[in-house]
Amino acid sequence: MHHILVTAALLTTASGAAVLQPRQSASQAVNEIQCNGKQYAYNSLAGYGLLPSNATDKSGDTIGGIGSSIAIERSSWHKTSTGYSGTLYAIPDRGWNTDGTLNYQSRVHQFSLDLTPAPNATVENPASSNIAIRYLDTVFFTGPDGQPTSGIDGNPAGHLSYPSFPDLPPGNFSGNGFNPDVGEGGERVVNDLEGLVVMDDGSYWASDEYAPYIYHFDATGQMIQAIRPPDAIIPMRNGSESFSADSPPEYAPDDEDDDVVPDDPDTGRVNNHGLEGLTRSPDGRFLYALMQGALTQEGGDDDDTERYARLLKYDLSASPPSYCAEHVVSLPLYQNDDDETNTALQSEIQYISDTQFLVLARDNNAGHGQDVSMSVYRHADVFDISSATNIAGPTYDCANCFIASSDGVLNPAITPATYCSFLDYNVNAQLNRFGVHNGGVQNQELLNEKWESLALVPVDGANGDDGQWFLFSLSDNDFITQNGHLNGGQFDYRDASGFNLDSQILAFQIELPSGSSPS
Numbered sequence: 001m002h003h004i005l006v007t008a009a010l011l012t013t014a015s016g017a018a019v020l021q022p023r024q025s026a027s028q029a030v031n032e033i034q035c036n037g038k039q040y041a042y043n044s045l046a047g048y049g050l051l052p053s054n055a056t057d058k059s060g061d062t063i064g065g066i067g068s069s070i071a072i073e074r075s076s077w078h079k080t081s082t083g084y085s086g087t088l089y090a091i092p093d094r095g096w097n098t099d100g101t102l103n104y105q106s107r108v109h110q111f112s113l114d115l116t117p118a119p120n121a122t123v124e125n126p127a128s129s130n131i132a133i134r135y136l137d138t139v140f141f142t143g144p145d146g147q148p149t150s151g152i153d154g155n156p157a158g159h160l161s162y163p164s165f166p167d168l169p170p171g172n173f174s175g176n177g178f179n180p181d182v183g184e185g186g187e188r189v190v191n192d193l194e195g196l197v198v199m200d201d202g203s204y205w206a207s208d209e210y211a212p213y214i215y216h217f218d219a220t221g222q223m224i225q226a227i228r229p230p231d232a233i234i235p236m237r238n239g240s241e242s243f244s245a246d247s248p249p250e251y252a253p254d255d256e257d258d259d260v261v262p263d264d265p266d267t268g269r270v271n272n273h274g275l276e277g278l279t280r281s282p283d284g285r286f287l288y289a290l291m292q293g294a295l296t297q298e299g300g301d302d303d304d305t306e307r308y309a310r311l312l313k314y315d316l317s318a319s320p321p322s323y324c325a326e327h328v329v330s331l332p333l334y335q336n337d338d339d340e341t342n343t344a345l346q347s348e349i350q351y352i353s354d355t356q357f358l359v360l361a362r363d364n365n366a367g368h369g370q371d372v373s374m375s376v377y378r379h380a381d382v383f384d385i386s387s388a389t390n391i392a393g394p395t396y397d398c399a400n401c402f403i404a405s406s407d408g409v410l411n412p413a414i415t416p417a418t419y420c421s422f423l424d425y426n427v428n429a430q431l432n433r434f435g436v437h438n439g440g441v442q443n444q445e446l447l448n449e450k451w452e453s454l455a456l457v458p459v460d461g462a463n464g465d466d467g468q469w470f471l472f473s474l475s476d477n478d479f480i481t482q483n484g485h486l487n488g489g490q491f492d493y494r495d496a497s498g499f500n501l502d503s504q505i506l507a508f509q510i511e512l513p514s515g516s517s518p519s
Contacts, residue, residue: 031423
């Protein structure tokens, strides 16, 4: 039987059994839990910062969506005379797309990251922003053919073929992909990148929502490898693989048929719910990728049934990488503002040990720029796979295979990971110490809706042997600004929402179990 430990919000186990309350600390920690015998503590919010919504990169494009996934170069992290400093990598998703997709080239940004501790910050005397990120550089991603990748929606059918690669998702665009009347159109490998791992050799692994694949880019940004997940995960329409997410181009007329039938895949990944979480073992041998929620055939079409997400493990020491394990993570449920039960879909994972991981699970449509300002579930939780069923193999991985019914009832032969609720982003007693808040008035200090990234660095600035770590998290602002630029600064836009959403940054000080070895 698996157990879920909760601090707040409506949560149940898969069987609907009552859940345990975490042990309250005798210290001043915000929260402490035990997950399968391992002790975790959320000690305090350690910092807050932002990158303005109108920041631009070296091409002149708006820097947005950088909370999709981050990595902090461990070797760069060190103490300074005033605090800490290091190098941050951040990957945006498919560009500004609140009104449709565009021919945005995927990329990874590099920033300097500085944290100046403010241990005396209080609600009554809050500290000012104490986290600073400064733009340094960008690496632009290209396909196997050296052509720029694109964020335009995938085609309803078909694929691109390259030697030593699986079928890759294609996307066609008109004009230059921003203006249909300028340029000759084209076809590109498309991706909507949501996970990032930086390797010691300077190369990048990035997980995708469109395919959903895991791509390997060299240090210059060229795609050199692609991992195709089991067939059960590949989106299928009308008996054929279909990488479209039913996200037509921004320039398409509102009344134009986008030719994606049906709108949602018959099986495989749900639209825009791909391989959202990606992390690696500290030695760089193993790669772990987690689906955002359930597959279409496993309850993924409904908010209250899409909780059973597949976790994939690959051995990178093999060539090509070998698929070696798969487990099920049962995501938490919460009650939304309309008193409806929803799944808290996951947005990122972070390796802690061979059996335990942090996972960022959250609600949606609540925060800065949304109609509802109060988020009810926005957590960095823990899951443990030590007793979970390894489902890798033909029983559950074929194109017509499933681990749960279409109503989201898990196969009783499968034991999911143990899930433990841990760190609540939304504790105003901590947020207010830095002048930010959850709920209440819509202003720049209100937390954004989408928090989608996690990265750990040691508080001691060296190896973390004392168990104390900073957990950094960035928000994905969806490129929402009133002063936006894309296509090398030649395409200007103003988001119809009227908002300017800065990329917000939080840092939490936490204690990890003895023997942890975060990547």
